[in-house]
Amino acid sequence: MTEPRPPARFAIGNSSDIVTARQAARALSAHLGFGKAHQTRLATAVSELTRNVIQYAGEGSCLIEDLSDDQERVIRISIEDHGPGIPNLPLAMEDGFSTSGGLGAGLPGARRLVDDFHVSSAPGLTRVVIAIRKPA
Amino acid sequence: MTVSLPQFLQAHRDEMLAEWLAEWSSSSAVGLAATSSTAQTRHVMQTLFDEILSQLMVAPQDPPPGLDEHAPLCKHLRHLAAEQARHPEVATDPMRMMFSLRHLLLRHVSTWIREAGTTPVAEHLVQVNRYFDQIALFVFNNIINLRDRHISEQSLSLMELSTPVLRLWHRILLLPLVGIIDTGRARQVTDHLLEAIARHEARVTVIDLTGVPIIDTSVAQHIMKTIDAARLLGSRVVLTGISPEGAQTLTKLGIRFGDVICRATLRAGIAEALLIIGKRITAMEDQAR
Numbered sequence A: 001m002t003e004p005r006p007p008a009r010f011a012i013g014n015s016s017d018i019v020t021a022r023q024a025a026r027a028l029s030a031h032l033g034f035g036k037a038h039q040t041r042l043a044t045a046v047s048e049l050t051r052n053v054i055q056y057a058g059e060g061s062c063l064i065e066d067l068s069d070d071q072e073r074v075i076r077i078s079i080e081d082h083g084p085g086i087p088n089l090p091l092a093m094e095d096g097f098s099t100s101g102g103l104g105a106g107l108p109g110a111r112r113l114v115d116d117f118h119v120s121s122a123p124g125l126t127r128v129v130i131a132i133r134k135p136a
Numbered sequence B: 001m002t003v004s005l006p007q008f009l010q011a012h013r014d015e016m017l018a019e020w021l022a023e024w025s026s027s028s029a030v031g032l033a034a035t036s037s038t039a040q041t042r043h044v045m046q047t048l049f050d051e052i053l054s055q056l057m058v059a060p061q062d063p064p065p066g067l068d069e070h071a072p073l074c075k076h077l078r079h080l081a082a083e084q085a086r087h088p089e090v091a092t093d094p095m096r097m098m099f100s101l102r103h104l105l106l107r108h109v110s111t112w113i114r115e116a117g118t119t120p121v122a123e124h125l126v127q128v129n130r131y132f133d134q135i136a137l138f139v140f141n142n143i144i145n146l147r148d149r150h151i152s153e154q155s156l157s158l159m160e161l162s163t164p165v166l167r168l169w170h171r172i173l174l175l176p177l178v179g180i181i182d183t184g185r186a187r188q189v190t191d192h193l194l195e196a197i198a199r200h201e202a203r204v205t206v207i208d209l210t211g212v213p214i215i216d217t218s219v220a221q222h223i224m225k226t227i228d229a230a231r232l233l234g235s236r237v238v239l240t241g242i243s244p245e246g247a248q249t250l251t252k253l254g255i256r257f258g259d260v261i262c263r264a265t266l267r268a269g270i271a272e273a274l275l276i277i278g279k280r281i282t283a284m285e286d287q288a289r
């Protein structure tokens, strides 16, 4: 098995950072042998979550980690910001709920795009952790 | 006998200018010296030199007067900056040129101070330095402004380039979307498209997404708005070029493009568009029969 890649952290502050982060996610998933569909799903989820950071918190960060071991290829991505937080999380996770006139598909859609999805939010810290995995 | 600083500078003017020119042309085999004609550079340098010298001949003031934007000096400094902007590989040349002159003048003023031996020593040196600080700031600001303008012009023309609306056939338009669709570009694309639909009375618009790397919810929403607007003008929309993994992702996101006609490839989309206006592409022998 190849050495896991070192974690990479990206500052998220403008729309070109979204592109940088999702390209890094796609590149790592391609490197670890995930298929095209998996790559696109992961990149799209990163795109959604980082755009939420910019849209609702102004800035934040995106940490991409390779947690693969002998049994499994795992990519974990943690996206967090220190913005106002999501007031009603269950509502925000519903399809079609948006406070910005968007489609309201970002959070619920991202959850369906990846294998693991955890979100926690309070004023001052919103963190979404996603992961994709496949057998080695 | 002591000479005043203006007298001293006046007496050494030719000598100092020659020294500066010689030093410059030997130090820069490339750059300004190479890109613009020597005569032109000499002319610019000579004018700059005389302007700067005349400033140093007046009594030192505290604080020193700011540079006069309209004076010939600033005109020539702007010219230097513009020259630099055109040759980014010699980015530091204008500054280097000014710093070499400062060095030279400081040396001569020091000589004068030593020979005259009377005046407060620091004052004159400080004045030269301050004056050159202003010049350096002025040149630097100019270079930055020119660069900024250059960059925004480039990104504007890139935006223009990447959103062509093509007339595919009589009353059929093709909008190939390429790259990143953000709010600014989406608006621009829609404007272009609507204008073209009206101008050509288009009945069908083929929007091709082959060149869009990621279709996330915001891109999807932009495309939906474009489609709605096209429909309001009476054009049907055929959407093409969504990759299999893109389609799967859109489904997971829960996004549907209403009752738009979707085709996997641009080829199939064009066939569909022709069908809508009652045309079809056939082989030549069919016609002969």
Ligand SMILES: Nc1ncnc2c1ncn2[C@@H]1O[C@H](COP(=O)(O)OP(=O)(O)OP(=O)(O)O)[C@@H](O)[C@H]1O
Residues within 6 Å of the ligand: A048, A052, A053, A056, A057, A081, A083, A084, A085, A086, A087, A092, A093, A097, A098, A099, A100, A101, A102, A103, A104, A105, A106, A107, A108, A126, B217, B218
């Ligand atoms: N990082 C965040 N900080 C604060 N609020 C957030 C954050 N992310 C999401 N939200 C809230 O949750 C709502 C739902 O987010 P979601 O991404 O699902 O939809 P959206 O951003 O409104 O639209 P889109 O479909 O374009 O993504 C948002 O409208 C916003 O109110």
Ligand SMILES: [Mg+2]
Residues within 6 Å of the ligand: A048, A051, A052, A102, A105, A106, A107
């Ligand atoms: Mg969103």
